[in-house]
Amino acid sequence: MELQAVLMAAGGGSRMTDLTYNTPKAMLPVGNKPLMWYPLNLLERMGFEEVIVITTKEVQKMMSTDPKMKLDVKMKLDVVCIQEDGDMGTADALRHIQQKIKTDILVVSCDLITDVALHEVVDLFRAHNATLAMLMSKAHEFTETVPGQKGKKKTAEQRDFVGVDQSGKRLLFMANEADLEDGLSIRKSIMRKHPRMHIKTGLVDAHLYCLKKAVVDFLADNKSISSIRGELVPYLVRKQFSKTTNCPKIKDDAEDQNQKKNDGSTNHGHSSCLSFSLDRSCWNDHRGDMSEAYHGGKLRCYVHIMDEGPCYRVNTLAAYIEANRLAPKLFEEVPVHPSAVISERCQMGSDSYIGAMCQIADKTSIKRSTIGNSTTVKEKVKVANSIIMHGVTIEEGCNIQGSVICSNAVIGRGADLKYCLVGNGQQIEPEGKDHWHEHTP
């Protein structure tokens, strides 16, 4: 077996607590499908047959009852539950499942929505015998107004500084703005080996990593690393250029010659064979200096940067709204679920998506919105640019614009909501006029 897929679905959604305090992030509906369906669909389309899903008990329960997950996902899901409040980082989770991991792994986060051609990332991993290959994308500006926030929010977004070499594939430098105290410092050893480096800041990390099995073994021994993105990746990127030819754990390929014959791993002894053939090959990944291919380094990190094509990480409210707008288009959703009951005098825009078992009454107008399963919309309601989750009841005469209504909420008669965020199970009183940019958790 070449690669094992691991889906990290235990995240808490700490940046959008309004939505996630009741529903776990992995099961938030996007385009009427749970959020974790998207990465699972990506893996399935690529040809994976089994995925290890690391999640909490709550999500596991919701997964077993959700019809979309049961019907559409044909792969075998090996669900591993971890404690929700255990404060486990992603690297800790990998350590937890170390026994299950037999070959190189592909780690995906549950909030990734993309249609990237995965072979681009995996090809870098394979061809260069890399230790790490990851996916990044040019950040898209979010144009929709975010409900519950007055005015244009300009967050002090922590920028990531990513340094790549001239080909744009080899990852040389990665640091977050928070970690850089008084400036960006680059080691001389890197500059000597790669005199031309492109530093990019407008990139979004898709949290999709191909890691060698040796890295997982390394994690098992170094318990201090708890997050893949925050600690492991910068560590690996730094270690590419460290003088003491890396920590012995990761570099065990060259030494581990033919010991484990029946081990399914394809990596042991491979790097020595690769260097034997590279010695005779007339290829070099850089030119201008006297060193051999890869500067003789054994640890290599690669990145594939997507220029175009959707790639969203749904970890903030703005991203959630954007994803709801665009994700259904990606997958050519049927706009109206066959079991929804829609009366004839309802005006539905082509951009709207109605979930299963909905009841839409007369004289309603639904434009550019997503309506979840089992929602009831009564007469004379105008819904525009909004996201309505499951089980919501909207009484007559309401006017909802640019809002997010969470599950099981009840909007009273004649309410007028603009850019509001209504939490789970809340009730808006009838005739509530002119709610504007409000936030009712």
Add this chain to the structure above:
Amino acid sequence: MADAGEPEGPERKDDIVKAKQEGKELTKEEKQRLRKEKKQQKKSKEKKDDKPSRDSEKEKKPASAASPAPQTPTQPPAQKAPSAAPAPVPVPASETPSAADKPAKSKAELKAERRARQEAERASKGKKGDVGPQAAPGKPKAPPSELQPVVKRLPEHVQVDNPEVLKKLAKKLERQQIPLRSDYGYKVSLFSHLHQYSRKAPLTQQLGIPSTVIHPAIVRLGLQYSQGIVAGSNARSVALLHAFKQVIRDYTTPPNEELSRDLVNRLKPYISFLNQCRPLSASMGNAIKYIKKEISNIPSQCKEEEAKRKLLNCIDCYINEKIVLAAKAIAKYSIEKISDGDVILVYGCSSLVNHILCEAFEKNRKFRVIVVDSRPRLEGREALRRLVQKGINCTYVLISAVSYILPEVSKVFLGAHALLANGYVMSRVGTSQIALVAKAFNVPVLVCCETYKFCERVQTDSFVSNELDDPDDLIVTRTGTTQLEHWQEVPSLGLLNLVYDVTPPDFVDLVITDLGMIPCTSVPVVLRVKNVDQ
């Protein structure tokens, strides 16, 4: 030896034509067929409609004349891509449309068509049932038939512009569950029979990500080939053998199967896959032949563990003997030829030549090197780096300056991709030019080549069998302007990126192999001796 008793039908018809041309003795059946053909021609002449029948005759003659031409250059049996029966199919096909075009179809033409169809059927049936030696006299091959009772049938070479061959290839790949890589861009018409792939469209695009059909080591190898990370004849063979070692290590015999047969069948789709990524080289072909022979020679009562160990051992031995030790032997012979004060010219990056020069430098020979390089690969830079790193005095020129620099040169050392059975040297494109200019300046040309690169193919020009690299490599950016970027939009423009060319033996003075220093014309002798050994 493995191909005994399998002469292919298409060759028989062509054999007759060729045999007649060479004045060799015809066997009984060949004479019979000739008689039939003559009768057919006479009958169609006697009928009233002279014009259409003569036309159909003419069609037959050039068709049969054309078919020997593609037949002569053949490739080592390891080459899987094209299969046997293209020749008889085009021949009657060319006849029947020509007859169909004419307005009045005479009885004679119908008879001729029927005759042709019967012959085609017989040809395809004859493929299965014929005795081996019958085809032997038809084959103009150097090794005399008395030493070899059966002559190896080498499969036809690549014929991309022949839709039947392509269809057969597609069917074969489908059976093996390997995606078909599609050609890219406009191909120059002289080379339209070769594949031309784009590096930006790798074969892995069509494979599932955790590749289950193909072993991961082979997928990795295929990627490295197609991206050019592993390039050069020796490097590719070594990488191939290591990948096969990995495959053998991970292999388990399924129940009710024998390792010797099942493993060979397991390797076939891998070889097709690698061929799709980048056409196999002659050295790779020989290595594959060796491995297949070793696998089929495993006795059936051998236990799996022991069998695997034996195979891994064999592969290690092969690499050691044919590549590592051969390089040492060749270096030893070559150092005798390098004297102090020499100015040696090398072309491109040959691992063997670099090794020789480094060894000679270590043995304290005083010489300097001129590295000649050419676009688009610019491999000479890598050779330059390795030699300068050792401390050798080097000069670097591009191939356009070769005639200016040759007066200074005392010897030319060239590497080879393969040595053909008629003494021609197949090497990186530009080598024959260097050999030619060196000959004009009376500078000795020495080719260094291990014996495992000797191949039974016969080729006299660089057109018939070659490799086309990605044409986009020729698009060069100079100070930000890329003139050729939109070359596909210009309908009359084609970019040609050839990889190999063929140097005639008249330009080569000496071939240094691990068996010694031989003249170019002795290559068939070496091949014959090798075959007898096996």
